[in-house]
Amino acid sequence: MxxxxxxxxxxxxxxxxxxxxxxxxxxxxxxxxxxxxxxxxxxxxxxxxxxxxxxxxxxxxxxxxxxxxxxxxxxxxxxxxxxxxxxxxxxxxxxxxxxxxxxxxxxxxxxxxxxxxxxxxxxxxxxxxxxxxxxxxxxxxxxxxxxxxDVEFVRGCLKLLEWELGGPARPEALRERPESLLAVRRLFALKETAPGRDGQASVFGRFTHDTEDEPVPRTLDYAALGTPAAPEDDVVLCLGYTPADAPALLAARALVKDHVRAVAATFPA
Ligand code: SF4
Ligand code: SF4
Structure with missing residues (x-):
């Protein structure tokens, strides 16, 4: 590849x-x-x-x-x-x-x-x-x-879309259909538009600082959040969310899911 x-x-x-x-x-x-x-x-x-x-x-x-x-x-x-x-x-x-x-x-x-x-x-x-x-x-x-x-973000979005569609999400098909492309743009544009990411100044997408100021990938502390992992979490992290509690994580997942579903809805059932 x-x-x-x-x-x-x-x-x-x-x-x-x-x-x-x-x-x-x-x-x-x-x-x-x-x-x-x-x-x-x-x-x-x-x-x-x-x-x-x-x-x-x-x-x-x-x-x-x-x-x-x-x-x-x-x-x-x-x-x-x-x-x-x-x-x-x-x-x-x-x-x-x-x-x-x-x-x-x-x-x-x-x-x-x-x-x-x-x-x-x-x-x-x-x-x-x-x-x-x-x-x-x-x-x-x-x-x-x-x-x-952000390869993980692109792959993560397409993987969620495949689950939503119950089959392959061919990038060529998404590109060729104007309504699908617009919905994909809204999904990718969450990088700019996703709300509630204020106050996370040391975070850039999936990355934060280590003690030497080097960029290191972040993970979610599911034990502290009190919730198990979900398929949306890679994309949630790539968007730069650092959820402080379970409701914040659930809200970020819902935002991603809604945008993925909007893309899937542009394909005939
Ligand atoms: S690093 Fe600077 S000089 Fe090199 S391509 Fe980018 S803008 Fe140009
Ligand atoms: S980061 Fe952007 S400008 Fe730099 S090599 Fe990759 S695509 Fe090109």
Whole structure:
């Protein structure tokens, strides 16, 4: 299993900058990230396209960044920005295709050769059909990056859907039917819209900090919660919920289940 097309800039409204540190902040809301990307884009748009000028701009942007990284071990690159005036596509402002030929990625937080060749685990773990479904359902830079990088979330949603349908949930079929695709978008968009996740500042999806500030996967303490495990729990964790008690966990499961059922309801019985 692996993806045969490039996940970073697949087109159709989807684009990703997750491995450039886009979401690596406590406040990784769309509004906060839009503001940061706009600041970086504006600053770099005034910089001459030379290593010296880009290096200076990158240092200045990093020094003036308004928030620390959530996971310090994951670098945040100041060369990430919007590739278009409408702020619909996120991407590397040091890439030669963007600068008009000069490769300025060495001015970012990695060497250009790493930026050029890096592929995140989703390239290996998602199928083409799963990735194309995410691309079609999340045709915007904010949601696409959140979902395409969370293999467990995508797989977990499709597994729940299979249980609901009592048979295979083919990503191709979900993509081809407009009403199904819209319902899938609402399910995946829970990454942005799910309520009641406030006050969980050190959590990013399935991950939290360990004592060394390294990201570590979270689990649910079923004994403390007083409830057994349920099939929705992987997705609940990927959404960033840290339920303090059984009612909170049950509410999060119900939210997921409702959205999965809404997708299933778009298929004839
Ligand atoms: S996180 Fe993956 S899909 Fe996103 S830009 Fe990086 S390599 Fe590409
Ligand atoms: S220089 Fe590398 S890390 Fe920085 S935005 Fe470009 S691709 Fe991402």
């Amino acid at each position: 692996s993806v045969s097309f490039h996940l970073c800039q697949p087109g159709g409204g989807a684009s990703c900058g997750a491995c450039c540190g886009l979401y690596n902040f406590r406040d990784h809301s769309r509004a906060a990230l839009t503001q940061r990307l706009a600041t970086q884009t504006a600053r770099l748009s005034h910089a001459p396209r030379t290593p010296e000028a880009y290096g200076e701009a990158a240092r200045e942007l990093t020094a003036n960044r308004d928030a620390p990284a959530l996971f310090p071990i994951v670098r945040v690159c100041p060369l990430l920005g919007f590739l278009d005036a409408e702020q619909r596509q996120v991407g590397c402002l040091g890439h030669p295709k963007v600068t008009g030929g000069t490769d300025l990625r060495d001015c970012g937080v990695y060497r250009a050769s790493i930026c050029e060749t890096f592929t995140c685990p989703s390239f290996g773990w998602l199928t083409d059909a799963q990735a194309r479904l995410v691309q079609a359902a999340c045709a915007d830079w904010y949601l696409y990056g959140l979902v395409i990088t």
